[in-house]
Amino acid sequence: MAELTVKNLEKKASTISLRRKPRWGETIIQGLLFFSGFFSIFITLGIVYELGKEALLFFQMPGVDLLATLTTTEWKPHVNKFGIWPLLTSTLMTTLIAMAIAIPLGMGVAVYLSEYAIPKVRSTLKPILEILAGIPTIVYGYFALTFMTPLLREIFGKDVVQIYNTGSAGLVMGILILPLISSMTEDALSAVPRSLREAAYAMGATKLEVALQIVVPAALSGIAAAIIVGISRAVGETMIVAVAAGAGPNFTFSPFIGAETITGHIVRISGGDLSYDSIDYNSIFALGLFLFIITLVLNIISQAIVRRFREVYE
Amino acid sequence: MSLNWALSLSYSINPDYTYMKSELTWQEFIITRAIKASGYSAIVFVALIFFFLLREGLPTLGEVSFSNLVSTRWYPIEDYFGIVPLITGSLIVTIGAALVAIPFGIGTAIYIAEIAPRWMREILKPLVELLGGLPSVVLGFLGILVFSPWLRVFLDLPTGLTALTGSLLLGGIAVPTVVSVAEDALDTVPRSYREGAWALGATKWQTIWRVTLPAARSGVLTGVMLGVGRAIGETMAVMMVTGNAPVLALSLGSLFSPVRTMTATIAAEMGEVASGSVHYHTLFFIGLVLFLISLAVNVAASAVVFRSKKRAERILS
Numbered sequence: 001m002a003e004l005t006v007k008n009l010e011k012k013a014s015t016i017s018l019r020r021k022p023r024w025g026e027t028i029i030q031g032l033l034f035f036s037g038f039f040s041i042f043i044t045l046g047i048v049y050e051l052g053k054e055a056l057l058f059f060q061m062p063g064v065d066l067l068a069t070l071t072t073t074e075w076k077p078h079v080n081k082f083g084i085w086p087l088l089t090s091t092l093m094t095t096l097i098a099m100a101i102a103i104p105l106g107m108g109v110a111v112y113l114s115e116y117a118i119p120k121v122r123s124t125l126k127p128i129l130e131i132l133a134g135i136p137t138i139v140y141g142y143f144a145l146t147f148m149t150p151l152l153r154e155i156f157g158k159d160v161v162q163i164y165n166t167g168s169a170g171l172v173m174g175i176l177i178l179p180l181i182s183s184m185t186e187d188a189l190s191a192v193p194r195s196l197r198e199a200a201y202a203m204g205a206t207k208l209e210v211a212l213q214i215v216v217p218a219a220l221s222g223i224a225a226a227i228i229v230g231i232s233r234a235v236g237e238t239m240i241v242a243v244a245a246g247a248g249p250n251f252t253f254s255p256f257i258g259a260e261t262i263t264g265h266i267v268r269i270s271g272g273d274l275s276y277d278s279i280d281y282n283s284i285f286a287l288g289l290f291l292f293i294i295t296l297v298l299n300i301i302s303q304a305i306v307r308r309f310r311e312v313y314e
Numbered sequence: 315m316s317l318n319w320a321l322s323l324s325y326s327i328n329p330d331y332t333y334m335k336s337e338l339t340w341q342e343f344i345i346t347r348a349i350k351a352s353g354y355s356a357i358v359f360v361a362l363i364f365f366f367l368l369r370e371g372l373p374t375l376g377e378v379s380f381s382n383l384v385s386t387r388w389y390p391i392e393d394y395f396g397i398v399p400l401i402t403g404s405l406i407v408t409i410g411a412a413l414v415a416i417p418f419g420i421g422t423a424i425y426i427a428e429i430a431p432r433w434m435r436e437i438l439k440p441l442v443e444l445l446g447g448l449p450s451v452v453l454g455f456l457g458i459l460v461f462s463p464w465l466r467v468f469l470d471l472p473t474g475l476t477a478l479t480g481s482l483l484l485g486g487i488a489v490p491t492v493v494s495v496a497e498d499a500l501d502t503v504p505r506s507y508r509e510g511a512w513a514l515g516a517t518k519w520q521t522i523w524r525v526t527l528p529a530a531r532s533g534v535l536t537g538v539m540l541g542v543g544r545a546i547g548e549t550m551a552v553m554m555v556t557g558n559a560p561v562l563a564l565s566l567g568s569l570f571s572p573v574r575t576m577t578a579t580i581a582a583e584m585g586e587v588a589s590g591s592v593h594y595h596t597l598f599f600i601g602l603v604l605f606l607i608s609l610a611v612n613v614a615a616s617a618v619v620f621r622s623k624k625r626a627e628r629i630l631s
Contacts, residue, residue, distance in 0.1 A: 026519040030429060036418050037425035037438055040493075043486065044445050050460055051452070108352025116346075117353065127616040129356045130536070134543030134608035135363060136577040137550075139601045142584060147366050175359050182356075183536060184495070191502045208342045211349075222498075229443065229494070236449030239549045239581065266451050267550060288452040295447035299440055 051292060054285035061279055069286075075249040075265075077280050084290065086249035090259035094170040094241055095234040097255060101174025102230055106181030107216075107223070113182070114189035115211040126183075133179040141243030144172035149244065156256065164246030164258035173240050181230045188222020189215055221309040228302035232295045238263040262287050367605055371598035378596060388560040388574075390583065390593045397600055399562045403573035404546075404604070407480045407556060410569065411545040414485025416538055419492025423534070426493070427500035428522050439497070446490025454551030457483045462555055469570065475557035477573040483555055484548055488541035495540060499533020500526060539615050546577075546608055553578035576600050 059066055064082055072083030109129065113122055148168035153161045161167070192215050200214045216223070246258020247268055260268070266284050374383070378395045385396035426438050461483065462474030469478075503526050511521040527534065557572025560579070580597050587594040 023517065023519075026517060029519055033421050033425040033429055036421035037430060037434075039418070040422060040442050040445055040489070041438070044441050047445075047448065047453075047456060050456055105352045105355055108349050109356060112349045112353030116349065123616065125353065125356060126536075127612045128360050130539050130543060130616075131360055131605075131609055131612050132356060132363075133540055134546050134612065136547040136580065136601065136604055138577050138581045138584070139363070139367065139605070142370075142580075142598075142601075143363055143366055146370070146589075147362075175363075178356070178359070180540070183540065184498075187495070187498055187502075187533060187536075206342060208346055208349075212345075229447070232447030236447060236451075238449060238451040242550075243584075263449050263451050266449075266455065270451075270455055270554075284455060288449070288455065291449050291452060295449075296444060299444050299447065302443075303440055 048292070051285055051289045054282060055289040058279070058282035058286040061282060064279070073251045077283060080279075082283065084262075084287075086251040087260060087262045087265055087287070089251060089253060090166055090241075090245065090249075091235060091261040091263070093166040093253065093255055093259070094173060094237075094245060094261055095231060097167060097170025098173035098177055098234045098237075099227070099231060101171055102177040102181050102234075103227060105174075106178050106185060106226070106230070109178070109182035110185035110189055111211050111216070114186045115207070115215060129179045129182060132175060135176075137176065137237070137239035138243070140172050140176055141169075141240045144168045144240055144244035148172055152256070161256040162246070162258050164244065165256050166241075166245050166259050166261075167255035169241045169243075169245040170255065172244070173234055173237055176237065176240065177230045177233055180233060181226050184226035184229060185219070185223050188219040188226065191222065192218045221306045224305040224309065225302050228298050228305070232298045235294055235298075236263060236291060238267055242267040262291055364605065367598055367602040371595060371600075371602040374592070374595040374599040377592045383596075383599075386562045388579070390596070393592070395592075395596045397576075397596075397603065399560045400574060400576045400579050400600060401603070402562055402568075403477070403556070403560070404575040404577070404607075406477050406569065406573060407484060407552060407575055408542070408546050410477065410481025411484035411488055412538075412542050414482060415488035415492055415541050415545065418485065419489045419537065419541060420496055420534060422489065422493045423496035423500060423537070424522055424527070427497045428526065429518070442490050442493045446494060450487055450548055450551045453483065453487060454554035457551060457555040471570055473557060473572060475555055475572055476570050477556060478569045480552050480556035480573070480575070481569070483551055484545040487548060487551060488545040491544055492537045492541035495537030496530070496534040499530040499537065502533070503529045535615060535618070539612065542611075543608065546604070546611075549577040549581045553581050558582065576604050 058064060059069075064080070069082045069084050071085075072081065073085040074081045074083045075086050109125075113125060117125065145164075145168070148171055149161070149163060149165065152165070152168055153163075196214055196218060197210050200210045205214070241261045241264040245261055245264055247264070248258070248260055249265065250257060250259035252259055266287055269280050269284055374395075378393075382393075382395050384398055385394065386398050387394040387396045388399055422438075422442065426435055426442075430438060457479065458475075462476075462479045464474070465471070465476075465479055465482075466474030507525050507529055508521050511525045516525070552575050556575060556578065558574045558578055559572040560574040561568070561571065580600055583593070584597050587597065
């Protein structure tokens with residue numbers, strides 16, 4: 001904007017042309033931005049193509065049947081039993097437990113940071129929260145196995161809680177997801193215009209009433225999006241469940257029993273020696289595709305929610 | 315909606331004012347305390363994990379001599395516990411990932427928020443979020459099977475499992491987080507700021523670079539921190555594609571050779587060590603070092619955010 005000073009303008013006034021000047025630098029920059037936007041489309045399509053291609057090979061193998069995969073409850077690749085439910089229920093268990101921790105705490109953190117905390121407290125708490133997002137997932141995994149599990153065994157009894165269990169994996173996963181949810185929710189809360197708060201204060205509402213009954217409902221679409229992102233991260237989380245949730249598919253709804261999740265199964269299978277084109281190898285892609293579909297469905301739901309509850313200000 | 319609520323509140327006020335008020339404040343007291351407590355719960359969790367790492371990792375300092383720890387040889391079977399090659403491995407992969415994720419992520423966010431027409435936005439935003447939800451184990455597996463062979467042929471390397479492969483893959487994993495948070499931040503910049511800049515004759519790019527981006531700086535940096543944080547903490551994908559050779563990575567050339575990161579070392583070796591052994595403690599010590607590194611990065615970044623935010627506010631208010 002340096003050329004916009006009065007002096008420059010006066011100098012240029014005699015020669016000025018009203019036709020739009022081509023700005024090559026800006027055209028290039030916009031082209032680059034356009035390219036980086038489109039790159040993500042290509043990557044996503046590439047991933048879908050690759051997963052779909054290999055998963056198709058799996059379902060074409062003898063002894064594999066899509067219907068049986070979706071309806072039976074035994075996953076035993078050695079005897080050609082590929083029922084996805086035992087992997088799915090444990091994924092569901094860990095995700096549910098994680099969200100039971102992360103949603104209430106995340107909301108609390110976000111409301112506190114956006115509505116209550118003075119700037120100084122906020123500037124300390126936010127980086128600390130983001131540290132939680134940066135701790136290696138493998139450390140979380142062993143935190144679950146050697147800290148949370150003994151704690152659960154102490155509380156519920158050693159006969160009830162197995163060494164590997166979905167409960168401790170889910171609890172620790174909740175801690176991992178907490179910063180993601182709280183930081184996205186806080187962004188949504190602080191985007192609510194100040195005038196809404198002031199109107200409520202003027203009507204005599206207390207601080208808590210303003211926070212919970214004005215600001216939170218107004219930011220509902222952002223909060224819903226945060227929760228969905230959190231869920232899809234929990235579904236895809238790998239290392240914690242691979243370490244702490246146990247190996248071996250197990251059709252159970254008890255949080256105290258070891259059960260392998262979809263991601264945990266992929267890790268265990270891919271860690272071993274796999275021959276190319278074996279049935280195990282191809283099953284990994286089918287499971288990957290399955291995870292992708294879950295994520296896709298969650299995204300569609302979140303889009304619908306955001307559109308339904310979106311409130312426009314200004 | 316909010317006005318309706320406020321009206322209904324004023325109707326419901328009980329004539330017995332003192333009774334109403336004391337009950338309300340009593341409830342409020344509890345809920346407010348609960349909100350405050352959960353606000354501080356983050357500190358409890360960080361402290362808990364820090365304490366856990368200290369408990370498991372600190373004994374190393376007594377068991378392994380300091381000169382051994384800072385040596386350049388990691389070969390635990392013969393008691394060589396030099397963690398320097400692991401640190402350089404992590405650094406080179408993470409810096410590479412940040413160099414991919416930051417320009418790409420912010421560029422995509424700017425494109426989606428400022429330049430793309432509305433219909434394009436409706437397609438791009440969900441797609442990026444979908445990419446962010448993809449499990450890293452799936453991406454890592456695709457990295458081994460598709461990306462690293464391609465990179466090996468393309469760059470004519472002896473192996474495709476290199477620091478560069480890890481950087482690019484991790485960068486790709488971090489991009490959606492950066493885009494999602496940064497785009498939200500750009501989106502909340504009031505339209506009047508842009509209109510003011512346009513009225514002064516600024517071009518679209520000048521508006522983006524000098525008005526919108528500085529105004530959204532804090533949110534953009536949060537996105538970068540969350541994305542890079544995910545890259546630092548990512549274990550599985552890195553272990554799959556970086557080749558896992560504990561070699562000292564100091565020159566630019568080591569970008570094209572296998573490296574081993576700290577997280578991959580912990581993940582690969584933890585399953586095979588005896589609990590309480592020297593090796594076990596050293597692996598947790600590595601976790602502790604990693605924790606301290608990400609703490610330092612976070613504190614430094616938030617210091618930058620706070621300074622620049624004040625400056626942006628001064629300019630724009």
